[in-house]
Amino acid sequence: MSAETPVAPGQFTRRRQQFRAWRGTRPFWAGLFVLLAGFPIAYFPYAHLQVGHLTLAMATTAGAGSLIIGGLLGVLGISLWFQKHVQVFAGVAAILLGLVSIPVSNLGGFLIGFLLALVGGAMAVSWAPGTPPAAPAPETGATAGDAPEGVFPAPPAGDLTANPYSTGPAPTAKPSLTKDDGAGEPHDLHDLSGTSPANGANGRHSAG
Numbered sequence: 001m002s003a004e005t006p007v008a009p010g011q012f013t014r015r016r017q018q019f020r021a022w023r024g025t026r027p028f029w030a031g032l033f034v035l036l037a038g039f040p041i042a043y044f045p046y047a048h049l050q051v052g053h054l055t056l057a058m059a060t061t062a063g064a065g066s067l068i069i070g071g072l073l074g075v076l077g078i079s080l081w082f083q084k085h086v087q088v089f090a091g092v093a094a095i096l097l098g099l100v101s102i103p104v105s106n107l108g109g110f111l112i113g114f115l116l117a118l119v120g121g122a123m124a125v126s127w128a129p130g131t132p133p134a135a136p137a138p139e140t141g142a143t144a145g146d147a148p149e150g151v152f153p154a155p156p157a158g159d160l161t162a163n164p165y166s167t168g169p170a171p172t173a174k175p176s177l178t179k180d181d182g183a184g185e186p187h188d189l190h191d192l193s194g195t196s197p198a199n200g201a202n203g204r205h206s207a208g
Contacts, residue, residue, distance in 0.1 A: 026084040027127035033120030034094045035077025040109030040116075041101045042070025066105035069097050073117060080124055091124030 045066040048055055076090045076097075098117025101108040108114025 025129065026082075027080050027087050027124050030087070030091065030120045030123035030127055031077045031080030033077075033116050033123065034080065034090070035074055035120075037094070037098065037109075037113045037116035037120060038070035038073030038077070039113070041073065041105045041113035042067050044106050044109050066101070069101050069105060070113070073097055073113075077120070084129075087124045087127050091121040091126075094121035094124065 045063040073094060076094050079086055080090050094117050098108060098114045098121065101114055101117070105113070108117070
């Protein structure tokens with residue numbers, strides 16, 4: 001890759017977010033501590049320290065046992081990452097192996113591997129998957145675009161002139177174009193033929 005090759009923008013951020021999401025769904029830190037606990041337990045029995053011209057060997061008669069304990073702790077740590085359903089078994093096994101490493105492997109790798117195994121095992125046993133975030137509730141009432149109940153009361157039965165959506169008074173009826181003469185018979189006000197009693201009262205009669 002040349003120096004002029006542009007780096008995809010946001011690629012590192014996207015990878016980091018993916019790793020964070022993957023890490024949050026499993027006992028990641030518990031597996032890391034258990035995995036690290038196996039290194040000092042398996043390493044110190046086979047290590048040689050140079051003190052001046054003196055070679056100091058820390059190997060014990062149970063060197064093979066230290067290597068086995070360290071290897072098992074490494075397997076348990078990886079299992080916690082990729083097989084999270086065995087977290088209780090792996091946590092208890094890590095604690096027991098840490099305790100066994102005290103007499104077998106130089107006090108559990110000079111207490112370094114022993115403490116890492118105890119902390120990682122306890123974290124694995126106590127780990128529980130988190131609950132997913134709850135989905136937001138659907139909007140109701142005025143926030144959903146619908147009118148809330150009680151804003152527009154229903155009109156009374158049989159009243160067709162009342163407008164339930166109007167804020168003013170109901171319109172009045174149109175004036176009638178007929179005239180009541182008091183006898184209960186309506187007459188047309190536009191009738192000028194003279195045959196009606198109303199026109200007759202005015203003394204207007206048709207000729208001939």
